[in-house]
Amino acid sequence: MNEASRKLSPIGKDQADQHYREAPNNLEAEQALLGAILVNNDAYYRVSDFLKPVHLHEPLHRKIYEVAGDIIRMGKMANPVTIKTFLKADEKVGDVTVATYLARLAGAAVSIINAEDYGRAIYDLALRRSLITIGEDMVNIAYDAPLDMPPQGQIEDAERRLFELAETGRYDGGFQSFNDAVALAIDMAGAAFERDGSLSGISTGIHSLDGRMGGLQRSDLIVLAGRPGMGKTSLATNIAYNIAAAYEPEVQADGSFKAKNGGVVGFYSLEMSSEQLATRIISEQTEVSSSKIRRGDISEADFEKLVACSQMMQKVPLYIDQTGGISIAQLSARARRLKRQRGLDCLVVDYIQLMTGSGKSSDNRVQEITQITTGLKALGKELNVPIIALSQLSRGVESREDKRPQLSDLRESGSIEQDADVVLFVFREEYYVKNLEPRDEFDPKYEEWKMKMEQVKGTADVIIAKQRHGPTGTVKLAFQSEFTRFTDLADPSFTQYEEH
Template identity: 90%
Template structure:
């Protein structure tokens, strides 16, 4: 059967000094697996979660596997009779017709028990062929690289391709069949139905924000912006902790883990050290103010709360990288490594303006920011995770009477607005009203100021200025400044969001 399947006989292995090496493959394993599937369609489900048609080396075997899969998914029986109508009748396999070849595959089938072992062998050989291709490309590019292509960019490209191969079993992008895209969309809907809160994305832990956004959507670039003092870092740490603390792993068929709820979070803290960030999170979760923690001005009961919470933190999959001035290339490389080693479901970058581009140093900061936001968007799609990127706003906000931020206030580049799938602004009117307090409490305007301050005290607005998947609007949240904590408003009569 093996000889009949081969249409091209390999050249002699020795031709003078030239040595012929055939790409790794196992024709017999492919035949055995296909035979098992044709005899018992249950064999297909033993390998379908990791093995795709492209992993088979023989083109005819790819077609048989693909057709069989389509027939089985439709709830019909795949056998030599039903499959042969979808293949070229006049095609020859050695001295046999395709129909005869299918019949022979079924007649010499092995037990269904061995199907998964054969599938794994075929998959591993496909990975080795892909590794060979990547290696050959690396060598050829290194020999013939143009002058304007630095070696670092080749390293980044090779790393990206290797990561994609490790994650998906193939590194080439290209077109995707629409029915595959539909299947992914249905899977996403099914996961949303099973997930807590019925969200299509990962829950931020803040219900009123999730109600408007449907959670943090995978592959989205979410820009979280605000003026200093508004609490954008606090909101980012709140969300990062909520996602990591809610993490519930689920074992997949291949032995890997996937988040059923919550997720593994990577936090790039370019402004604060990891200790400062940890202090913030501890303060948020224990109701002990961060200033008291830093001064050591805490009671024994508060200290016990801190120790108890630190044990919880040790089990929480929140990973912090405090490298200052990190480049988009370094950030991408470390994110790929984290996903490969620990898993990754959400990424936070605090903040965009402290990053550097990957290319040559340039005086044009706008171009550099464009390179960073484009790189973040591409990374989110590659890793299939939401990226929350914090951003500064320009000072022109302060010169306006209405201090509410607008998309035009995003600092340094229109690419931030363009590349982002979602733009959120954090606005605390309390901050501005507090600074307008009359010095004299007997001033006639003092009572008017006091009423206005009480109305906005302890509240914050998260303005959804842009959202590709849903409506814009304003979400009202509670903000406890001493613990830098954002939560849902306790009073249900308070309008949680206003449509724009």
């Protein structure tokens, strides 16, 4: 047979079966589950936490499951009689009416004991259908080679969709009913009631800051900014370690773990190496100066402290990525991977200006920063974790007499200020007062300087310049520069908030 005749020859039955494959589904399992729910409404609660209407393959079954769920949640009885009024009366299933079909479903019901097994089977088939859709899209896009999606972009997009599918069982997003949103809000309030300190968010380990912010709220982008030398990295490191050290896992119904207190922390250190970061944390925990640790100028007792601290720290779920100049797309991909493999409750990025955008290198740095902050905000929502992003401030602060930072001091500030849910400024007046020391101690101004220095020594202000969910103001903290540690002030009279 020549080439032309082979191409035109009719497809045999075996060939047709190979070319046409139906999407994975099990209508019998769907019918059995719906029947169980119609006979005993308790069956619905065995599957409703993981099985949504969209997971059923047959459109009519989706509608029946959705209507039954609405009726049951209202505290009413869902059965063939009450459900049929919400379905089209003239709709037919084969040669029977919907009312007859509902009666047959109830008649052929399985035991409620089997309901969860059928629900799991339906859910797994829905995941397989979603995987097929993602795979088909990947193949089609790879064949088309569109200019607006290079191979690296396609990999990142596929990874994002697979992550969403793995996390939630669906990747199509879309609208959420207000009913579901209210349920989530009540769950959050319940979790806050049970959590240490009764916070709605994750505790920073610094009580006066928690009192102002209610902890770190999930999906929030928290920008922590300050001039060099103010201690923004120290504060971020303190918070990251406090969260990781307080981690207390709780087993969920599906066997996975969720943080009851504290959490798993991912720390992107674009400026310092992981060793430098670890040295800071060890210094803070052991109260041995970090400069002494680096020089090896430590006693035997100090060394024993370091060893004991390092053994304790090995159990802390704090993961450090020290890649310099990481792009927002790479950062997002690695964060998704960390959440899948180890869990993730908080992300820290040190700092925004050292990151690069996902697109081609551009001369327009403001546009690139916009892309980065928008990407961080989207990532926080996708992973449902708070992201603490550090940022530099412009030099304009130094030329002012009042050196307290303002929102307009944020470098490339437009997008940072706009995308952030919370903006915190770290300000240590001690840093500036120290530099004003008169050279001559007999200078009449020396005593005045000394008094001012005693007032501000060992203190720091965390200025809450923006907060979507609460008030702005200033929180006074203690700062021990030799251990790079921020703590609550010992004297509670100083922890009063200053309103802005």
